[in-house]
Amino acid sequence: MSQALRAPPRAMKPLPSIAAIMTRDVVTATPGMDLLQAMHLLAFHGISGLPVVDADGCLVGMLSQRDCLKGALHAAYHAGPPGRVDEVMHAPVESLPADLDILTAIESFLANRYRRFPVLEEGRIVGIVSRGDVVRALARRESWVSS
Numbered sequence: 001m002s003q004a005l006r007a008p009p010r011a012m013k014p015l016p017s018i019a020a021i022m023t024r025d026v027v028t029a030t031p032g033m034d035l036l037q038a039m040h041l042l043a044f045h046g047i048s049g050l051p052v053v054d055a056d057g058c059l060v061g062m063l064s065q066r067d068c069l070k071g072a073l074h075a076a077y078h079a080g081p082p083g084r085v086d087e088v089m090h091a092p093v094e095s096l097p098a099d100l101d102i103l104t105a106i107e108s109f110l111a112n113r114y115r116r117f118p119v120l121e122e123g124r125i126v127g128i129v130s131r132g133d134v135v136r137a138l139a140r141r142e143s144w145v146s147s
Contacts, residue, residue, distance in 0.1 A: 018105050019098040021137040022119050022127035028053045029063050031086035035071045038063055038085050051118045051125055052089050059118055059125050061089035095120045098127065102134060109134065 029038045029050045038050060042065060052061035063085055071088040075081055095118045096105060108117065109131055119127040 015102040016137070017099050017101055018096060018119060018129045018133075019127070021102070021133045022098070022129040023133065024127045026051060026118075026125060026128050028125070029085045029089075030054070031060060031084070031089070033085045035068060035082035035085055035088060039068050039072075039082075042068065049116055051093070051128065052085055052091075053125060057124050059093055059095060059120065059123075061086070061091035062093045062118070063089045093118060095125075096129065097121070102137060105129060105134060 027041055027045050027047060027050060029041065029052045031052055031054065041050060042048065042063075049062055049064045051059055052063055054060050067088040067090060068082075071082045074088075075083065094108075094112065094114065096108060098119050098121045105117070108114075116128050116130040118125050119129055
C-alpha cells in the first residue's frame with residue numbers, strides 16, 4: 001500500500017508580542033482601598049481580577065474574585081466589614097514583560113492557573129493580558145504558516 005507524500009513542514013509566521021494584544025487601559029486597585037469598593041470595580045467593569053498598585057504605580061499584588069470571596073467570608077464569620085484590599089490580595093505577583101512573544105505567554109498560562117498576567121515595562125504596569133486576549137489573537141491569524 002503506498003503512502004501519500006506529505007509536504008515538508010513550513011516555517012511558522014512570527015507571532016506578535018503580547019504588547020500588541022494586551023489591554024492597555026487597566027483598571028487597578030490600591031492596597032488601602034476598601035474591599036467592597038474593589039468588588040464594585042470588578043462588577044462594574046465585568047472583570048475577574050485587578051492589579052494592585054502603590055502610589056508610585058508599581059505592582060504590589062493582584063486581587064481576584066476568589067480573594068474577594070475569602071474577604072467576604074471572613075467578614076461574615078467575624079460580623080465585620082470586608083476589610084481592605086491588602087488584607088486579601090495575593091503577592092508576590094507573576095508578571096510578563098511587554099516584549100514577550102505570544103507562544104511564551106501561552107506556556108506561562110499553561111504552567112499556571114492564572115487567567116491574566118499584568119504586563120510590565122521597567123517595573124511599571126503597562127497592560128494586562130488574559131487567556132482570552134491570546135485566544136482572540138490566535139483566532140484572527142489567517143494562517144499559522146508562511147506561504
